[in-house]
Amino acid sequence: MVWYKKLHWQIIGGLILGLVWGLIAAQTGLGTFTSNFIKPFGTIFVYLLELIAVPLVIASLIVGVTNLSDIRKLSRMGGKTIGIYIVTTVIAISIGLLYVNVLKPGKALPVETREQLKESYKDNVADRNKSAEEVLQRGPLDPIVDIVPRNFFAAASNNANMLQVVFVAILLGIGIIQIGKEKAKVLIDFFDSLNDVVIKIVDMIMKFAPLGVFGLMSALIVDLAGNDISQAISLLKALGWYMLTVILGLATHLFITYQVVFKVFSKMKFSRFLKGIRPAMLLGFSTSSSAATLPVTMEQVEKNLGVHEEVSSFVLPVGATVNMDGTSLYQAVAAVFIAQALGLGLDFMQQLTIVVTATLASIGAAGVPGAGIIMLVIVLKAVNVPVEGIALILGVDRILDMLRTAVNITGDAAVCVAVASSENKIEEITTQE
Numbered sequence: 001m002v003w004y005k006k007l008h009w010q011i012i013g014g015l016i017l018g019l020v021w022g023l024i025a026a027q028t029g030l031g032t033f034t035s036n037f038i039k040p041f042g043t044i045f046v047y048l049l050e051l052i053a054v055p056l057v058i059a060s061l062i063v064g065v066t067n068l069s070d071i072r073k074l075s076r077m078g079g080k081t082i083g084i085y086i087v088t089t090v091i092a093i094s095i096g097l098l099y100v101n102v103l104k105p106g107k108a109l110p111v112e113t114r115e116q117l118k119e120s121y122k123d124n125v126a127d128r129n130k131s132a133e134e135v136l137q138r139g140p141l142d143p144i145v146d147i148v149p150r151n152f153f154a155a156a157s158n159n160a161n162m163l164q165v166v167f168v169a170i171l172l173g174i175g176i177i178q179i180g181k182e183k184a185k186v187l188i189d190f191f192d193s194l195n196d197v198v199i200k201i202v203d204m205i206m207k208f209a210p211l212g213v214f215g216l217m218s219a220l221i222v223d224l225a226g227n228d229i230s231q232a233i234s235l236l237k238a239l240g241w242y243m244l245t246v247i248l249g250l251a252t253h254l255f256i257t258y259q260v261v262f263k264v265f266s267k268m269k270f271s272r273f274l275k276g277i278r279p280a281m282l283l284g285f286s287t288s289s290s291a292a293t294l295p296v297t298m299e300q301v302e303k304n305l306g307v308h309e310e311v312s313s314f315v316l317p318v319g320a321t322v323n324m325d326g327t328s329l330y331q332a333v334a335a336v337f338i339a340q341a342l343g344l345g346l347d348f349m350q351q352l353t354i355v356v357t358a359t360l361a362s363i364g365a366a367g368v369p370g371a372g373i374i375m376l377v378i379v380l381k382a383v384n385v386p387v388e389g390i391a392l393i394l395g396v397d398r399i400l401d402m403l404r405t406a407v408n409i410t411g412d413a414a415v416c417v418a419v420a421s422s423e424n425k426i427e428e429i430t431t432q433e
Contacts, residue, residue: 013210014210035219048208058191059192063191064313073423078318080423101351265417301316325411335383
């Protein structure tokens with residue numbers, strides 16, 4: 001296949017062209033035109049991905065459960081999945097704390113810049129604080145209660161409720177197993193055919209990916225710079241040390257932690273894994289949404305990496321909701337950065353509290369843009385750092401959100417391959433896109 005016909009190169013092309021157009025628009029006063037006539041293509045693309053996510057999870061998970069024909073296999077696979085997710089999340093937070101304590105980016109933030117940022121984003125901070133307060137008022141077992149929906153159709157109408165959809169699909173799959181093969185054949189054939197149809201629709205949507213990514217990137221640059229690119233450059237310079245700390249932490253977790261996971265659980269080469277998952281990583285970077293990228297992630301791990309559907313259809317939807325390695329690492333760095341910038345010291349016990357709180361917060365974080373900031377407010381409250389401090393990082397959060405989402409998605413896929421390898425549910429793929 002000619003290189004420029006490959007999906008990941010087309011997406012990269014869309015990213016670059018979007019960046020160039022966004023810079024031109026910011027310099028020439030075309031920001032409004034970009035928002036009105038280019039951004040909508042990116043929005044439509046994300047909506048199409050979100051539209052297909054729930055049908056894909058339902059169909060593929062039911063097919064996967066019925067293929068297992070053994071509830072013990074499902075529970076064993078679930079235990080491995082949650083266990084690895086929690087371990088990698090704790091490691092990610094620890095890496096973030098290590099870098100932020102060594103580099104001390106908060107000490108490099110000028111006082112005048114700190115005051116300007118606090119004033120510029122004070123209204124935004126109030127909104128995020130209100131959302132966090134609603135989360136904090138929940139009971140300790142509410143996250144478990146929330147897994148069981150009172151109305152399946154209501155749950156399926158919101159991608160943030162993906163765990164509820166997974167719960168119903170597993171329940172339905174188990175029920176189908178219980179009635180015997182003869183009676184279940186019609187239902188199994190129906191969901192198997194539905195799954196094939198949904199996958200074809202995903203392929204159709206992905207033909208729109210370069211244009212959608214172009215629209216998303218153009219809008220991002222315009223939103224960041226407005227009609228004055230110098231303002232964005234000044235902001236990036238002021239918070240450059242903080243951004244570098246987050247990026248170094250994410251890169252370390254991506255290239256070292258996940259490689260160790262592969263060494264322990266899988267014989268697959270890590271370089272081959274990264275090559276196979278590239279389109280999903282790029283889409284996660286573009287959309288900043290694990291939920292929107294889920295259909296593509298599932299397709300890539302099955303088609304390019306040989307993971308059986310019964311594994312990917314369970315591990316990936318769960319990961320899109322509870323596994324937020326990149327977000328957790330960012331929360332650790334951001335919390336300590338804010339404390340450093342405000343002249344507050346965090347002792348060992350307070351930083352241990354960050355590890356615990358960020359781990360628990362990541363489990364409930366929705367796979368949508370901006371959810372990390374609300375979870376950060378909860379982390380700040382846990383260590384008594386003023387929540388007003390998040391104003392210091394809101395200006396560059398969208399850029400870092402793109403990076404940490406790409407790491408979140410890569411982590412989901414890495415654990416999926418690890419679980420599939422440990423269950424002997426992975427096939428050798430000799431050719432790739």
